Amino acid sequence: xxxxxxxLSWVCILSGSVFVIIGGIGLLRLPDFxxxxxxxxxxxxxxxxxxxxxxxxxxxxxxxxxxxAMLLFxxxxxxxxxxxxxxxxxxxxxxxxxxxRDLVDxxxxxxxx
Amino acid sequence: MKHAVALFLLLMAVWLLNSGHYTVLITSFGVVSCLLVVxxxxxMGIVDEEGVPIHLxxxxxxxxxxxxxxVVKANLDVSRRILGLGRLNISPRLFEAPTTQRTDLGRVxxxxxxxxxxxxxxxxxxxxxxxxxxxxxEVADDLLGGEMDRRVTRLxxxxx
Amino acid sequence: xxxxxxxxxxxxxxxxxxxxxxxxxGPTVFDRILAVNSFGTKTVLxxxxxxxxxxxPDFLDLALVYALMNFIGTIAAMKFTRFGDLAGMEDDxxxxxx
Numbered sequence: 001x002x003x004x005x006x007x008l009s010w011v012c013i014l015s016g017s018v019f020v021i022i023g024g025i026g027l028l029r030l031p032d033f034x035x036x037x038x039x040x041x042x043x044x045x046x047x048x049x050x051x052x053x054x055x056x057x058x059x060x061x062x063x064x065x066x067x068x069a070m071l072l073f074x075x076x077x078x079x080x081x082x083x084x085x086x087x088x089x090x091x092x093x094x095x096x097x098x099x100x101r102d103l104v105d106x107x108x109x110x111x112x113x
Numbered sequence: 114m115k116h117a118v119a120l121f122l123l124l125m126a127v128w129l130l131n132s133g134h135y136t137v138l139i140t141s142f143g144v145v146s147c148l149l150v151v152x153x154x155x156x157m158g159i160v161d162e163e164g165v166p167i168h169l170x171x172x173x174x175x176x177x178x179x180x181x182x183x184v185v186k187a188n189l190d191v192s193r194r195i196l197g198l199g200r201l202n203i204s205p206r207l208f209e210a211p212t213t214q215r216t217d218l219g220r221v222x223x224x225x226x227x228x229x230x231x232x233x234x235x236x237x238x239x240x241x242x243x244x245x246x247x248x249x250x251e252v253a254d255d256l257l258g259g260e261m262d263r264r265v266t267r268l269x270x271x272x273x
Numbered sequence: 274x275x276x277x278x279x280x281x282x283x284x285x286x287x288x289x290x291x292x293x294x295x296x297x298x299g300p301t302v303f304d305r306i307l308a309v310n311s312f313g314t315k316t317v318l319x320x321x322x323x324x325x326x327x328x329x330p331d332f333l334d335l336a337l338v339y340a341l342m343n344f345i346g347t348i349a350a351m352k353f354t355r356f357g358d359l360a361g362m363e364d365d366x367x368x369x370x371x
Contacts, residue, residue: 010277017284024288026195027295033303034246035205040311041231046188051318066130067333078344080228087236089355090303099205
């Protein structure tokens with residue numbers, strides 16, 4: 001009963017949800033602000049793309065699909081802009097990024113806390 | 114003028130897609146509001162090559178699939194780093210990435226492409242170089258390879 | 274189909290919880306703004322999904338408006354933390370804005 005396009009749309013929506021969750025885990029797990037931006041980027045890019053693409057496949061060729069495409073376009077243009085604005089504001093405020101591989105101890109401390 | 118017409122057509126398309134009511138009266142309101150926006154934008158002086166970059170359209174179909182592929186690859190890479198058991202496999206690094214774009218528009222496109230790709234975030238653009246934060250050394254080296262820079266330069270019409 | 278939408282909605286709600294935890298934990302104000310921005314992106318996806326779950330795709334209009342509001346809100350909050358007021362344009366170290 002379910003055509004191949006329906007199945008493809010399920011796969012897109014479900015794998016998009018997985019990436020959204022991975023982004024959420026990263027947001028909690030990564031050690032400092034600058035690395036957390038990368039985790040938020042996962043949710044903003046592949047997670048939302050897959051979910052919106054899945055909804056578009058479900059919708060077919062209609063006005064709703066055009067609105068979803070517009071939504072995709074807005075997310076595509078605004079998410080890097082706000083990430084960049086945040087990173088730049090933090091950098092100019094003097095928030096220093098952690099660098100190198102010596103993050104392990106600090107990360108374990110964070111895990112316990 | 115070319116840019117004003119393009120902006121009007123774009124606004125009209127957005128209006129028609131979002132409206133859903135296609136009577137003469139309502140549609141004429143749409144036309145009037147789009148004309149008003151174009152007039153305001155012209156008064157602000159943002160209707161030019163930079164504000165309405167229609168000259169990029171012919172080359173965009175070559176760039177979009179490539180950047181989409183890169184974003185998917187970077188997503189999988191960063192996901193693996195986040196989900197890695199035990200210690201996180203990350204080595205954050207700040208570095209300067211050189212740019213070869215001729216215009217500000219090109220540099221903006223490059224900086225946005227860097228930020229869109231998870232694993233790299235452009236922090237500031239000054240002159241001809243961009244300060245980038247990368248989540249791991251390999252990601253940073255990948256960006257410094259310059260593939261994305263070349264592609265954006267080709268998109269804006271320069272380079273080979 | 275409803276099951277798929279429900280599962281995706283549940284996943285996004287769980288993830289919103291994780292994001293909220295980060296926005297409470299901080300530690301810097303930028304972490305909080307980042308978390309709230311990410312929360313907003315998930316809200317957009319949630320509105321779209323709930324619209325389909327409830328069989329009312331009109332919700333897409335709300336999602337569109339929310340996507341734009343979320344962006345403007347983030348920029349406003351960022352600008353406020355950086356300059357201390359929303360109209361200020363002067364930069365702290367050079368001539369560049371944004």
